[in-house]
Every structure is written in structure tokens, then in C-alpha cells.
Amino acid sequence: MAFPITRLRRLRRTAELRNLVTETRLTPDSFVYPMFVCPGEGVRKEIGSMPGVSNLSVDEAVKEAEQVHALGIPSVILFGLPEKKDEVATGAWADDGIVQQAARALKREVPGLILMGDVCLCEYMSHGHCGIVKASPQSLGAAAMDVLNPVHGIVAAKTEEEKTSAINAAAAAAVRAAESNYEIVNDASLELLARTSVSLAKAGIDIIAPSDMMDGRVAAIRKALDDAGLINTPILSYAAKFASGFYGPFREAADSTPQFGDRRSYQMDSANIREAMREIELDIEEGADMIMVKPAMPYLDVIAAAHARFDLPLAAYQVSGEYAMIEAAARNNWIDRERVMMESLLSIRRAGASIILTYHAKDAAKFLA
Ligand SMILES: [Zn+2]
Numbered sequence: 001m002a003f004p005i006t007r008l009r010r011l012r013r014t015a016e017l018r019n020l021v022t023e024t025r026l027t028p029d030s031f032v033y034p035m036f037v038c039p040g041e042g043v044r045k046e047i048g049s050m051p052g053v054s055n056l057s058v059d060e061a062v063k064e065a066e067q068v069h070a071l072g073i074p075s076v077i078l079f080g081l082p083e084k085k086d087e088v089a090t091g092a093w094a095d096d097g098i099v100q101q102a103a104r105a106l107k108r109e110v111p112g113l114i115l116m117g118d119v120c121l122c123e124y125m126s127h128g129h130c131g132i133v134k135a136s137p138q139s140l141g142a143a144a145m146d147v148l149n150p151v152h153g154i155v156a157a158k159t160e161e162e163k164t165s166a167i168n169a170a171a172a173a174a175v176r177a178a179e180s181n182y183e184i185v186n187d188a189s190l191e192l193l194a195r196t197s198v199s200l201a202k203a204g205i206d207i208i209a210p211s212d213m214m215d216g217r218v219a220a221i222r223k224a225l226d227d228a229g230l231i232n233t234p235i236l237s238y239a240a241k242f243a244s245g246f247y248g249p250f251r252e253a254a255d256s257t258p259q260f261g262d263r264r265s266y267q268m269d270s271a272n273i274r275e276a277m278r279e280i281e282l283d284i285e286e287g288a289d290m291i292m293v294k295p296a297m298p299y300l301d302v303i304a305a306a307h308a309r310f311d312l313p314l315a316a317y318q319v320s321g322e323y324a325m326i327e328a329a330a331r332n333n334w335i336d337r338e339r340v341m342m343e344s345l346l347s348i349r350r351a352g353a354s355i356i357l358t359y360h361a362k363d364a365a366k367f368l369a
Contacts, residue, residue, distance in 0.1 A: 024350045026342070028072040028365035032116060032315070032357040036253050037061050037102040038081040049249035050320055051327050053359050055081060058102045062109045071365040075114035077209060077357060078102055079254050082124050087171040088132070088154050089124035093196040097124075100203035107204035116236065117205035119196050119221070120212045121189065128258040130212040130266060131189030132170070133182050151188050155195070184266055186214050193217050194224035201225060201233045209292070211238040213266040218286035234289035236315060240276035240302055241294045243267035246321030253320060276302050280310060288312065290355070295319040297344055300351040307352025316353035318344065323359040338367060 011021050036055045038045070043057035056064055065076055080099035082091025091097050103115055122130045132151065153166030189212065197208045208225065210217050218237050225233050243264045251257040268276060280291050291310065293303045294317035303316050326344065330337030341360050348356050358364070 024346055026345055026349055026364070026368060028361070028368055029074060030349065030354055030356050031073045031361035031365060032075045032077050032355060033068045033073055033361040034077045034079065034357060034359060035061055035064060035102075036079045036081060037098050039083050039098060047249065047253045049252050049324050050359060051331070052363075053253065053323075055253065058098075058105050061102050062105050065106050065110045065113055068362060069110050069113045071362055071369070073361050073365050075116055075207075076106075077116035077118055078106075078205070079118050080123055081255055085124055085126040086167055087126055088151065088167055089121040089192055089196070090154075090167070091124040092119075092121055093192060093199045095199060095203070097199065099205075100199060103200065103204040114207065115205050116207040116209050117197075117200040119193055119200065119208055119210040121192060121196070122212075122256040122258070123254045126171075127260065128256050129184050129261070130263065131184040131186065131214055132192070134185045134188075135182055151191055155191065182261065184214075186216070186266075189214050190217055190220040194220045197221045198224050198228045198230065201230045202228070205233075207234050207236050207290075209236040209238065211241060211294075213238070213241050213263075213268070215282075216286065218283045218288050222287035235287065236290040236292060237283040237288040238294055238317070239280040239283040239288060239291040240299075240306070241267050241292075242270050242276075242299060244270065244295050244298070244319070244321070246295045246298065246319045249320035249324045270298075273302055273305060277305065277309060280306055284310065284312060290315060292317060292355075292357075293353070295322060296348045296353070296356070297322050300347060303348065303351040303353050313355060314353050315355035315357060316348050316351070318348060318356060318358040318360070320359065326360075338363075342367060 011017050038055040038057055040057040041059055044060045045055045047053050047055065068076055078099050080097060082098050099117060106113060106115055120130050122128050127133050154163060157163035157166055193210060193212060201208060208221060210221055218235055221235060268279065283291060290313040292315040293299055293306055296316040296318040307314055326340050329335045341364060345356060345358060345360065345364055
């Protein structure tokens with residue numbers, strides 16, 4: 001039945017009618033708010049390229065989390081800025097690491113809030129890469145074996161001295177790597193990622209969210225969690241994480257810019273959607289409970305394809321660059337901030353993500369209230 005019998009504008013006439021027939025609804029229940037925790041007390045340091053988002057000391061993070069929870073947002077995801085960085089990301093897996101401290105405080109002070117823990121090594125590595133770095137003049141397999149030894153040494157270290165010497169050995173390997181061809185070693189990095197995950201879960205993190213893009217990390221983390229008796233801790237895997245220019249402001253926020261090279265040898269090529277499906281499929285086989293696509297807006301087709309193909313809960317991360325673009329344009333009065341913010345979130349939901357990680361979570365929740 002075509003025009004004039006059919007007139008689609010009939011159902012657009014009033015706000016009430018439009019609301020009745022809306023296909024996609026946003027609620028704060030689907031939001032996750034990212035937070036950057038740093039050492040100190042009373043620290044609230046705004047990130048220049050992300051107005052409204054700050055590095056927070058643990059006490060300030062508690063205040064922030066209370067606000068977030070009161071707005072009806074069910075979850076936060078924590079990133080850490082450690083006191084110091086080294087070549088084996090000690091700050092990621094140490095029991096007194098910054099995120100571990102924050103997790104304990106948040107569990108105690110805001111018990112109803114779901115705590116997600118981003119699991120990666122870049123924020124804790126002096127070179128800023130997501131895994132262990134190794135010079136690779138020889139075959140890749142041999143390089144992987146060389147770097148495993150210092151890592152085993154660190155894990156097995158009984159005394160401070162043994163630990164220090166193992167860390168120094170790894171540091172020397174990383175310096176050589178920076179000066180020559182280097183490789184981000186996959187299998188040795190898994191050990192540290194698994195160790196980090198167990199440490200975070202023990203500190204009170206409810207959901208482990210690995211974002212490193214090493215092969216096999218979901219299986220390694222699942223096994224380590226299970227071996228530690230943490231059988232009920234779910235894994236939200238950053239399954240399809242693309243090497244993206246939209247991460248720029250985050251690197252300021254988390255102080256995690258790689259000191260040399262880039263992340264293209266482990267994060268995905270923006271051009272590949274079929275490979276993204278393989279990445280997701282593998283993570284599901286390895287035991288992921290939920291999957292994520294990151295960034296969100298430039299990859300809505302990937303979100304839609306993942307939604308059509310997989311039945312796991314699907315998350316999307318609206319990243320720092322997406323946030324920064326909206327904020328910067330709004331500050332120039334080039335766009336209507338609220339309208340574009342809500343439209344961008346709606347597009348991510350419409351594409352099929354049921355969970356949205358976004359720096360706009362608080363303002364969007366206020367708008368929806
Ligand atoms: Zn990383």
C-alpha cells in the first residue's frame with residue numbers, strides 16, 4: 001500500500017506518538033563509566049583533552065563512584081596510573097597496585113556498584129606497549145624464549161634482590177628492543193596478564209576486561225582465575241579492538257603512549273571486519289562471557305555484524321577521541337552538545353550494543369532522568 005494510503009509522517013506528528021513507536025531506548029542501565037585512578041590524596045586532575053574527566057586519587061574516586069551509582073549507572077571500569085613504571089608492569093599485578101587499592105575502597109564504600117577492571121600492561125610499562133617488549137634480531141620463536149626467562153624469574157623471585165635482578169634483565173632486553181627491531185612478545189605477556197587478572201579479582205574487581213589483544217589471553221586468564229578459585233568472575237573481552245587514532249586523548253589520561261613504534265602488530269587493522277569476527281569467535285571459544293568492540297562510532301558496522309552473529313552480551317566502547325570531538329565542537333558552539341551526545345549513544349545502541357562504555361555516562365544519565 002503506497003501513498004496516499006500510507007503516510008509514515010502520521011506517526012511522527014507529536015512527541016507522544018514518536019515516543020510510542022520508538023525502536024531504540026537508552027537507559028542508564030546500559031552505561032559503564034570509565035575512571036582513571038592515580039596515587040595521592042585529594043587529587044582531581046582534569047585531563048586537558050577530555051574536559052569533565054579527571055585523574056582521581058582513591059578517595060576522590062570513591063566520591064565520583066558514589067555520584068555515578070546515584071545516577072543509576074550500574075558499573076565503572078577502572079584504569080590505573082601507577083606510582084612508577086617498569087619493564088614488567090609490576091604496578092599492574094602487585095597486590096598494592098593502584099587499581100587494587102581503588103577496588104578495595106570502592107567495594108567497601110559503594111558495594112552495589114559493579115567494578116570492571118581493564119586488564120592491560122601499557123599503563124604500567126615504561127615503554128608503554130601492551131605486552132613484554134623484546135629485541136628481535138633472531139627468529140621470533142627464539143625471542144619469545146629469551147624473554148620468558150626474566151619473566152619466570154620475576155614470578156618465582158623469593159627475595160627483593162632476585163626480583164630486582166630479574167626486572168633489570170627484562171629492562172635490558174627492552175632497551176635493546178627500543179634500539180633495534182622489536183617485538184611485543186605474545187606468550188610471555190599472557191603470564192603477566194593472567195597474574196594481573198587474578199590480583200584484580202582478589203582485590204574486588206567483579207568483571208575482568210582484557211584489552212591487550214594478545215592471542216590466547218582469554219584462555220590464559222580464565223585458567224588462572226579458575227585455578228585461583230575465582231570461577232564466578234566473568235570475562236568481558238575487548239575482542240575486536242582496532243588500532244585507532246581515536247585513542248589519542250586516552251593516552252594523555254592514562255599516560256600510556258608507546259615510547260617507540262605503534263600498536264599495529266597486536267591491535268586490529270581498521271579495514272578488517274571479517275577478521276574482527278574471527279577475533280570475537282576465538283575469544284568466545286576461549287571462554288569470554290561478554291565481548292566488546294572498540295572504538296564505537298567509527299565501527300558501528302562491526303557492532304551490527306557482531307550482534308547479528310553472536311549471542312553473548314555485546315559491549316561497545318565510545319572512546320576518548322569520540323568524546324573529545326563532541327566536547328570540542330560543542331565548546332565552539334558548532335554542535336548542540338546534548339543532542340549529539342544522545343544521538344551518538346543511541347546509534348551505538350541501535351547498532352546492537354547492549355552495554356556502552358562512555359565518558360558521557362554521567363551527563364547522559366542526567367539527561368535521561
Ligand atoms: Zn594496553
